Each structure stands twice: as structure tokens, then as C-alpha cells.
Amino acid sequence: MRSQIIALLTILGVLNYAACIDYDGWVNIKIEHSLNCGRDKYCSRGNISLKSIRAGSTSLIEQIPFTRQHIAELQNIAEVNGFYTIRTIVTTADNSEGTEFFSSVKADAFIEKGLADIINVWVLPNGAVIAVSFQVTNTTQPLNKDAKSHQVYSNFFLRYVELAPIPDTASYVQKLEREREAREKGDVKDNRSFLAKYWMYIVPIAIFVMISGATNPEPAGAAGGR
Incomplete structure (x- = not known):
């Protein structure tokens, strides 16, 4: 029920702004973080695929569950008042090489919210992605620290940026x-x-x-x- 409400709100928000998009095409967003990555600085956390920027419909959202090792590293960061950082790599039909974006939140806040976050993708009328922001939700849900795995709850939104009028x-x-x-x-x-x-x-x-x-x-x- 919760996911259905979120999907409905997302569709209503898209309908309000999709008219300003001049371009349509697919978008793929690779989500990476720095937890339990071994020798690598960043490793995969999930992937978001969109068939249409104009429609804002997400065809696929995949995220790996957090293991106890993920939670332990996240708690170590929280103990020093550190930040949990994600890196997103955005590829489109016009940009196959991908563009990197970084965003961070307080690690203790991410734990307090039960690994629930919001991912916003900011798009210009020409379809170009100019930013990807990551924030924790406002609702608090307890995290069962004794569980073997923890699901990440992400809400995804497309935010359409309207350009200001250019002086003649x-x-x-x-x-x-x-x-x-x-x-x-x-x-x-x-x-x-x-x-x-x-x-x-x-x-x-x-x-x-x-x-x-x-x-x-x-x-x-x-x-x-x-």
C-alpha cells in the first residue's frame, strides 16, 4: 500500500511538470556507496532505469540489501559524526559515457530513519540531468540491528527545472x-x-x-x- 501511494504521488507530480520537457529518452542511474567495498572506494548499491524522462516512469529500481557488515561500517561512521556518501553515475541516450554526482547525509540520521531515503534527479527542459540529490526521509522507523539483512527503502522523484525567461x-x-x-x-x-x-x-x-x-x-x- 505504501509503495502504491508513493507511485501515485510521483505520477501526479510528474504530470504537473512534464509539459516543460522538450526532449524524451531513457535514463539509467547507477547508485554506488562506500560501505563494505573492500579495496574499492565505491561499490554498487543499486540501479534505477527510466524508459521515459517525459513520463517519469521508472521501469526498474534495484537495490542490494544491507548486511550486518554494512550496518557496522555505517555505525562506525555515525560514531564520529561522519557522512554517508553515495555516488550516482547517470547515462542517457545522448551521454553514454555517464556523468557523476555525489551527495551525502549524516550517517546517524540514515540509521535513525531505518535506511529510508529520497533520491531526486533534476532535469532541464532539454532532458539533461544536472544534479542528483540524496536525503533521508522525515519519518522514523526503527532499524532491527540484529537482522541478517536490511532493506533500503528509496523514494525516487524526477524534478523538472524551469528556465527563467531570457531578457530580450x-x-x-x-x-x-x-x-x-x-x-x-x-x-x-x-x-x-x-x-x-x-x-x-x-x-x-x-x-x-x-x-x-x-x-x-x-x-x-x-x-x-x-
Whole structure:
């Protein structure tokens, strides 16, 4: 039931933003981490395959269960207030070589949340993946540390990035050029008010009058007769 609700929310979120995608194609995301890897720095944690960026449908999500060795290494990292890091390698139809992304969370938080996380993939309208972020969930579920294996619960979301509007510099330059030509021909009428036109002359005069009044006060009234 939980997975069905998550899938429904994912589909609804995709429907809100998929219209901004100009490109469609498959995406494969290889997930790696640095737990129980032997001599290697990173080793496989799982894989996510998408048939369509536009639809946002995940055809396959595979993740290996954590063994007791994984949990022991994760606890050692948590004891020194360290971070649990994942590396994702994203390949697409246009980028077969793959792009690497790194993301980290506090190891103790990952344990506290019962190995439940959220993986967000950020996509531009042209279909390019620009970031992969990894975070723990908000819900707390206890981790049975005596179990032989532990399932990783991941929620996957596509996040579509909308580009900000680009200023029309060419039109603005053309407008300035037309205004300059009109001023040279004398076709531009100045519709500003009197104060807007001549404030640079009025302000100095007003300041001069104020200063003159302050430095030359009127003489005090004559004293009463004796």
C-alpha cells in the first residue's frame, strides 16, 4: 500500500511538470556507496532505469540489501559524526559515457530513519540531468540491528527545472537606437512637468534661500521705553 501511494504521488507530480520537457529518452542511474567495498572506494548499491524522462516512469529500481557488515561500517561512521556518501553515475541516450554526482547525509540520521531515503534527479527542459540529490526521509522507523539483512527503502522523484525567461536584449537595444534617432531629429516631445524639467535649477535656489534666512535672522523687536 505504501509503495502504491508513493507511485501515485510521483505520477501526479510528474504530470504537473512534464509539459516543460522538450526532449524524451531513457535514463539509467547507477547508485554506488562506500560501505563494505573492500579495496574499492565505491561499490554498487543499486540501479534505477527510466524508459521515459517525459513520463517519469521508472521501469526498474534495484537495490542490494544491507548486511550486518554494512550496518557496522555505517555505525562506525555515525560514531564520529561522519557522512554517508553515495555516488550516482547517470547515462542517457545522448551521454553514454555517464556523468557523476555525489551527495551525502549524516550517517546517524540514515540509521535513525531505518535506511529510508529520497533520491531526486533534476532535469532541464532539454532532458539533461544536472544534479542528483540524496536525503533521508522525515519519518522514523526503527532499524532491527540484529537482522541478517536490511532493506533500503528509496523514494525516487524526477524534478523538472524551469528556465527563467531570457531578457530580450536585441529589442531593447533597437528601442534605444530608435529613441536616439528621434531625439536627433527633434521628434521627441518632452511631456515632463515643470518641476521634473527644471529641478536641477530650482533646488540650488531653494537651498540658497534657506541658508540666507538662517544666517541673517530678523532683528529682535525694540525693547520697551524707560
